[in-house]
Each structure stands twice: as structure tokens, then as C-alpha cells.
Amino acid sequence: MKSKLNLYFFFIVLLFLLTNCAVPTKSDPLPSWNNGITKQSIIDFVNEATDSANPNFVSLDERIAVFDNDGTLWTEQPIYFQIMFVIDRVKEMAKDHPEWKEKQPYKAVLENDIKTLFSSEKWISELFVITHTGMSTAEFYKIGHEWLKKAKHPKFNRPLTDMVFQPMLELMKYLRQNGFKTYIVSGGGQTFIRLFAEQVYGIPPEKIIGTLFEAEFKIVDGKPEIYRLPKVFLFNDKGVKAVAIEKFIGRIPVMAFGNSDGDLQMLQYTQSGKGKRFMALVHHTDSTREYAYDRNSRIGQLNKAWDEAVSNNWTLIDMKNDWKVIYPFELDQ
Amino acid sequence: MKSKLNLYFFFIVLLFLLTNCAVPTKSDPLPSWNNGITKQSIIDFVNEATDSANPNFVSLDERIAVFDNDGTLWTEQPIYFQIMFVIDRVKEMAKDHPEWKEKQPYKAVLENDIKTLFSSEKWISELFVITHTGMSTAEFYKIGHEWLKKAKHPKFNRPLTDMVFQPMLELMKYLRQNGFKTYIVSGGGQTFIRLFAEQVYGIPPEKIIGTLFEAEFKIVDGKPEIYRLPKVFLFNDKGVKAVAIEKFIGRIPVMAFGNSDGDLQMLQYTQSGKGKRFMALVHHTDSTREYAYDRNSRIGQLNKAWDEAVSNNWTLIDMKNDWKVIYPFELDQ
Numbered sequence: 001m002k003s004k005l006n007l008y009f010f011f012i013v014l015l016f017l018l019t020n021c022a023v024p025t026k027s028d029p030l031p032s033w034n035n036g037i038t039k040q041s042i043i044d045f046v047n048e049a050t051d052s053a054n055p056n057f058v059s060l061d062e063r064i065a066v067f068d069n070d071g072t073l074w075t076e077q078p079i080y081f082q083i084m085f086v087i088d089r090v091k092e093m094a095k096d097h098p099e100w101k102e103k104q105p106y107k108a109v110l111e112n113d114i115k116t117l118f119s120s121e122k123w124i125s126e127l128f129v130i131t132h133t134g135m136s137t138a139e140f141y142k143i144g145h146e147w148l149k150k151a152k153h154p155k156f157n158r159p160l161t162d163m164v165f166q167p168m169l170e171l172m173k174y175l176r177q178n179g180f181k182t183y184i185v186s187g188g189g190q191t192f193i194r195l196f197a198e199q200v201y202g203i204p205p206e207k208i209i210g211t212l213f214e215a216e217f218k219i220v221d222g223k224p225e226i227y228r229l230p231k232v233f234l235f236n237d238k239g240v241k242a243v244a245i246e247k248f249i250g251r252i253p254v255m256a257f258g259n260s261d262g263d264l265q266m267l268q269y270t271q272s273g274k275g276k277r278f279m280a281l282v283h284h285t286d287s288t289r290e291y292a293y294d295r296n297s298r299i300g301q302l303n304k305a306w307d308e309a310v311s312n313n314w315t316l317i318d319m320k321n322d323w324k325v326i327y328p329f330e331l332d333q
Numbered sequence: 334m335k336s337k338l339n340l341y342f343f344f345i346v347l348l349f350l351l352t353n354c355a356v357p358t359k360s361d362p363l364p365s366w367n368n369g370i371t372k373q374s375i376i377d378f379v380n381e382a383t384d385s386a387n388p389n390f391v392s393l394d395e396r397i398a399v400f401d402n403d404g405t406l407w408t409e410q411p412i413y414f415q416i417m418f419v420i421d422r423v424k425e426m427a428k429d430h431p432e433w434k435e436k437q438p439y440k441a442v443l444e445n446d447i448k449t450l451f452s453s454e455k456w457i458s459e460l461f462v463i464t465h466t467g468m469s470t471a472e473f474y475k476i477g478h479e480w481l482k483k484a485k486h487p488k489f490n491r492p493l494t495d496m497v498f499q500p501m502l503e504l505m506k507y508l509r510q511n512g513f514k515t516y517i518v519s520g521g522g523q524t525f526i527r528l529f530a531e532q533v534y535g536i537p538p539e540k541i542i543g544t545l546f547e548a549e550f551k552i553v554d555g556k557p558e559i560y561r562l563p564k565v566f567l568f569n570d571k572g573v574k575a576v577a578i579e580k581f582i583g584r585i586p587v588m589a590f591g592n593s594d595g596d597l598q599m600l601q602y603t604q605s606g607k608g609k610r611f612m613a614l615v616h617h618t619d620s621t622r623e624y625a626y627d628r629n630s631r632i633g634q635l636n637k638a639w640d641e642a643v644s645n646n647w648t649l650i651d652m653k654n655d656w657k658v659i660y661p662f663e664l665d666q
Contacts, residue, residue: 181539208583212580217571217572217574217575223605224604238550239551241550246559247548250538265550265557
């Protein structure tokens, strides 16, 4: 009888182990990253942050990682994709505005005269306002989704939502699996990013911090709506990114990823927290598979932040050498 | 042998059930609520929202409940607690400002002349600015925590963080246990509420939406900080509450709890979402255990929102009759 009881006991223990224990998996959490210092430093940071016996352990509440969007999570060349939206939208709206044919900056858009268009920041702002406001948020989402379905990248002739960086998708998933909250902190429009971020990045609307327009609560025909007003409320770039993190998150992140001078203050703010922190910049070094640009680029200039990265020992992610593939579609080829 | 195998099988199934199945507990999730229509309507809503076979099922992502703070989660009489902070802080700061003795609105504060002080909204704003800005967020937290340790409620002679509503604490916990995200959406200052919300309500900083001051990122002596500027950035009341929900959360809540006309638009916005929603107002009806006030109150006026509640069939939480206890300390007595 004793041996039978032992057998019961053995079965029960075995079953308990099988059903209740997470077996550590040896599979690579970042398969699209080449083995090397960059990849290893990320894995080391996460291993330490999640090991309660390690002096660099980070409590679950504090595991916050922030990501710039344009140039960090998806391509930002030859122009920010949101500007493609602006241009397409102006052309669409021009049907109801015959006077735009002779009026700048609309004329430049309608004549595809990008050089003239980009000669004035005020013009760009005006076009953002006219295409992003004067409607409810629900209406904006509808317009945006319609556009995203059709828009293609000029170099790759693929949907813009295909132009996301596979290594960064893996990184965000890996971090979330390790209890990190992943936030986007972008100079791009919050509502614009919300169009695709949940589906493409797995980041829900409440974790998207971006440039905001003023808005008001209105009741139209008995139905409440959030109506978008023609004024920027928060332009989420440079120091404002740090301020926005304080307002939206209320804790200093432990990891921050950017790619340009607009991300410098976000990385400085992240570094200012107590304990070990991880700051990284995506360096666009691959003119074949994506684009190569840095110190002198009109879009995504990486100059001051690069110098700061070097003197602070932040991680520079070398796209060409650190990433096995750039885009998810390369995995299917 | 067959019967032994059956016995093994029985053991294994039993163990599996014991270790893997959440046994439904019969314990009351809202023990400080009297049984009745109000309590039952909350429980019914949650049961339906969490039952995937029910037509009123709400997906995990959409389970968002928003709560006003003053008068909804804690007492707001005889004056908002944040105004107690303003008054105490002005008295403290007056040591360095001898000229305040003869200068309004400081004079009124120093002479405890509350009537004169409240005669001007502009004065109140000025005092909020002088006590809440001109310092880093870290400094504000330090000042606020010191104050909270000492401040007492004038009627109950208890720490202000004792003046929270036990039934609402139970409600928020119950909702979180059922997968709801609980947010505070308050006219009070975001940073002020963050002083105690995590400890007292279990609500982390990223889920506190409140009135915001402008701020800037600065590096002082090599150390980055968020510096609070003397200008209101977002006054989170009435329609702005709905706008702020859109910006901070990006989804329409399924449950909303308020207590005054300042919460009306938040409840209307919540109601505007598809499917079943739950809107409720705390009605202060207990002059003995707390306070009784509504249509004509200077603080926490409940007038228009009450009418809307009646015509829209929103829940009115009758403090006197729906709540067994008001404050957590009553449980110890």
C-alpha cells in the first residue's frame, strides 16, 4: 500500500509541476537582432530588472519603457508619414476649395511642389491644422483609417503600416512579457498614431502620448462628441516629451528609445531616475534596406543627441549591423 | 488494475480542479453597501460585463471606470482639501513675505477671513498658482507629503486621507478584481492627488487625470527636472473632463462616478458609448455621518446633473441609505 501511495504522490507532484510551473524557455526573444553588444545589453538589462535578487531589480510599477515613433518604431523617410496624410488630405479637400489652386500653401501641395511647401514651417502647421481639426475625433478616425488602407510608401510600394521595424516589435513584445509597460512618446499626432498603434505595435490608446490639438466637448443632435479645435494644445517634441511623460505617466521611465535630437530630453529625463537605466538611439545606417542619415538630415536629425549618447554611454543601435531584418515582410521572403 | 487507474484518474482530475479552477466565492464584494437596488445594479452590471456569454459583455480593453475625486471618493466639505493645503501653505510661505500682511488675497488667508477670500475666484486662482508652481515636481511632492502628514479635518479631527469613502474603496477594488481599469478624473490638481492616490485608493500616477499646470524641462546643476510654471494648462472640470478622458485614455469609459454638476459631461460622454453603460452620482444625504448638500451648495453643487440623472435613469447613490459606513475608521469602532 505504501508504494501505491508513493505512486499517487509522484503523479500528483508531477501533475502539479506540469500545470503550474512556467518552464524557462531557451528561445531567443529578439531573433531579428544580430548577436552582439547591443542585443546583449538589452537582455542583460531586462534580466537584471526582473530578478528580485539583483541590485538592479526594478519593481513592476516602475517598469516603464518609452519609445519615440517616427524613425524609432517605423520609417520616417523620405517624409514623415503623417505629412503624406496631410498632402493626400489637402488634395482630397481641394475638391471643395477651388480657390486653393492659387493660394499657398495649398497651391504647392496641389502642384506636388514639396520644396516650396517645406520652405515654411508656418505653412506646414497651417496644413496640419486644416487636415486634423474641425471635426470630431470619431470623424478623424474614419478619415484616417480610410487613408491608411490605401497609402503606400514611395520607395517600397507597401502599406505604411508595413514600414515598422521588426526588431523593435520584438523588443516591445519582449519587454511587455517581462512586465514592462510600453508607451509611445512621439512628436506625431496622438490621434494619428492611435489609428494603427494597437493593431501594429500592440500599444493601446491610453499608452500613446503625442502632439495634441485643443478639443471641446459638444452635444450635436443629442449625441456627445469630442470636437477637434484648430489650435495645437501640446507640441510633443524635445523638453515637452519629458513634461508629457510626467503628466501622462507620472514616473520616470527606466528605458527610453529614440532616434533624433527631438528625443534628447526624453533620454536625459530617463537617465535622471535613480538606479540603472537604459537609453538608446536608433542610428539609421542602412541606405539599402532602409535609409542612412544622421547629423545633417532635415528629417530625424541626430546630432546633439549623438554627442550626448557618446558622452553618457547610451546605446547606439546600428541599424545595418544590429538588425538582421528591418521590416516584418522580410521574414516572409 | 482498472479500478486503480480509475482512482489515479480521479485524484488527478480532483487535483487539477483544486489547483486550476477559481472557485466562485460567495463573500460579499461590497460589504459596506446596504443591500438594495443601488448595490444590486452595480453587481449586475459587473456580472454582465464579465460574462462572455452575456450580450452586455465588455472586453477587457474596454473595462474602464472613471471616478471624480472630491465628494465622490473623499469628503469635499467644509472646503476642498486642496484649498486647506493652499491656506496652510500661504501661511508657511508668509514667513518670507512680510508684505503679505497688508496685501490681498494673502491678508485674508493670514487673518483666517475665509469669507473675503472666497469672494473672488481670481484670488483663489492666484493662491493656487503661488502655492503649486515655481518649483520642481519633486519639490512639490516633498512639500505636499509633509503637509499631508499633519493636516487634519476640522469636523472629524482626523488625517485627510482618513476621509475617504469606504464603500467607494470597496467598489474600486471590486472593479479592478473584475478586470476594470479605475481612473480618477478630477478638477483637483493631478500632482496633489498623486500624493496619496496610490496608497489610499490603489490608483497609480498614470491613472490620475486632474487639473494641470504648465511645466518645462530644465537641467539645474546637471540634474534634469520638471519645473512647474505659474499658468494653468488644463482646468479639468465639466466638458474638459470628457476631453481629458479622450486625450489620456482614448476610449469612452463604461462606468462613471461623480457627485456634482462638474461631472455632468463626463457622465454624458460615458453614456454616449455603444452598449450598456453605468453612470452614477454620489448624493450627499448624511448630515450626521458626513454632510448633506446638493442643489444650492457652494461646493459640489448637484443640480443640473441631478436632473439629467433622473431623466437618463442614472444611479443616485444615497449616502445615508446606501452606505453602511462612510469612512474606513468606522470599521474599527
